[in-house]
Amino acid sequence: MLVLLQTDYHCVSTAAARIIAAWVRRDPALVLGLATGGTTIGMYRELSRMHREEALDFSKVVTFNLDEYIGLAPDHPHSFHSFMHQNFFSHVNIPPAQIHIPDGSIQTGYEEYCASYEAAIREAGGIDLQVLGIGRDGHIGFNEPSSSLASRTRPKTLSRSTLADNCRDFARGEEMPTAAITMGIGTILEARHIMLIASGKAKAKAVAKAIEGPITASVSASALQLHPDVTFVVDEDAARELSQCDYYRRVMEMTAKLTPKRLW
Ligand code: F6R
Numbered sequence: 001m002l003v004l005l006q007t008d009y010h011c012v013s014t015a016a017a018r019i020i021a022a023w024v025r026r027d028p029a030l031v032l033g034l035a036t037g038g039t040t041i042g043m044y045r046e047l048s049r050m051h052r053e054e055a056l057d058f059s060k061v062v063t064f065n066l067d068e069y070i071g072l073a074p075d076h077p078h079s080f081h082s083f084m085h086q087n088f089f090s091h092v093n094i095p096p097a098q099i100h101i102p103d104g105s106i107q108t109g110y111e112e113y114c115a116s117y118e119a120a121i122r123e124a125g126g127i128d129l130q131v132l133g134i135g136r137d138g139h140i141g142f143n144e145p146s147s148s149l150a151s152r153t154r155p156k157t158l159s160r161s162t163l164a165d166n167c168r169d170f171a172r173g174e175e176m177p178t179a180a181i182t183m184g185i186g187t188i189l190e191a192r193h194i195m196l197i198a199s200g201k202a203k204a205k206a207v208a209k210a211i212e213g214p215i216t217a218s219v220s221a222s223a224l225q226l227h228p229d230v231t232f233v234v235d236e237d238a239a240r241e242l243s244q245c246d247y248y249r250r251v252m253e254m255t256a257k258l259t260p261k262r263l264w
Contacts, residue, residue, distance in 0.1 A: 001224070002231045003211065003248040005239055009199040013042025016131070016197045016233050021050050023129050023193075029060040031121075033130030033183075033191055034088075035141075036065065036080045039199055040133060041087055048091035058094045062124050064117075066132070066141040066188075068104035069177035070155055078169050079104065102153070102181040110181070114153040118187060130191035134198050137161040138206045138219035142182035149215070149223045151184030185223045194230045196221065198238040207234055208241035 006012045020043070024030050034040075050056040065080060074081035081101050089099060100120055106113050121127060132140045137159050143151060144159040157179050158166075170176045188194065198207050210221035211232060224230045239245050 001211065003239070003242075003251070004231060004233045005245070005248045005252050006233060006235045008235050008237075009039075009042060012039075012197055012199050012233050012235050014046050016043040016195060017046035017050065019195060019231070019233070020047060020129065020131070021054075021056050024056060024058065024061060027128065028057060029062070031062045031064070031124045031126065031128045033127040033188075034063050034065045034084065035131050035133045036067075036083045037133040039197055040131070043131075043197065044088040044091075048088065051092045056092075058092045060098075061094050062098045063094060063100060064121055064124070064127060064183075065101040066130075067180045067182040068102040070104045070179040070181060071177045073105045074101070074103065104177070104181055110155050114155075114181065117153045117181075117183075121187070127191040129193045129195065130188055132188070132194060132196040132221075134196055134203055134206050134210060134221050135159075135162055136165060136202055136206055138209055138221045140185070140188060140196070140221045140224070142180040143185050143188075143220040145218045145220065147185055147217060147220050149189075149217060149220075149226075150186040152187050153181065153183050155179055156182050185220055189223060189227050192229065194224060194227055196224065196230065196232050198232070198234045200235070201237045201240065203234075203238040204241040207232070207238050208243070212243060 004015055006015055051058060065084060068080045072079040076082060084101060102117055134140060137145055139162065142156050142158060144156060144162065167176050209219045210224060213219055213222050215222045215225050
């Protein structure tokens with residue numbers, strides 16, 4: 001597990017974007033797992049800038065998003081489809097046929113639908129790099145506390161903490177979805193490489209539990225400790241509860257000396 005400690009949100013966003021860009025340059029047909037959420041916006045902005053100004057080419061990249069609210073049509077302004085189009089897809093050159101986001105508007109046949117989402121990932125050759133955010137309750141995707149560490153893509157009821165956090169996106173009086181279709185923890189762990197980004201004090205406890213806590217279904221992100229190739233890109237605020245924070249700081253200093261051409 002690699003912890004890349006960054007000064008602030010801006011540095012988290014540019015470091016994460018540079019890592020993704022390096023993967024895309026190395027393998028133009030990369031299968032990229034994507035997340036939504038406020039934390040990802042700066043990263044998508046930087047990737048869009050790289051596409052515009054540095055000719056970063058996404059034309060062969062295939063994407064799979066982690067999740068979507070149940071009950072929202074893709075064109076709903078608060079759907080994750082809309083989020084992804086506004087913040088990323090409309091600024092880069094990924095052909096629409098290569099973009100996959102769970103359809104939250106289906107009303108029946110969830111089991112078959114979720115199995116078909118998993119099959120599409122497999123048919124694409126599996127996810128090479130999965131990008132994750134983290135919820136205050138330690139969720140990854142929408143795998144809320146008590147999710148099985150072996151779970152697959154399925155509908156999931158949102159926790160109180162997630163409802164409280166995500167209601168900021170909905171106008172007062174507007175009904176907020178209470179469930180989502182999400183890739184499972186088992187699905188996420190099958191990605192070849194995983195990068196989790198986190199910023200701000202509100203994430204500090206969840207980040208510490210994910211990196212240093214026991215592996216438990218109460219903190220879905222703790223399952224990442226089982227993965228052989230995970231990078232956490234976190235800022236000082238999000239890292240403040242890590243007991244080994246000073247160690248990660250020294251690792252960063254050492255890495256900067258040893259690898260001047262590092263990605264981040
Ligand atoms: C969204 C997702 C969630 C978010 C998490 C953090 O696709 O998978 O796990 O990454 O809720 O969201 P923000 O960044 O808004 O705090």
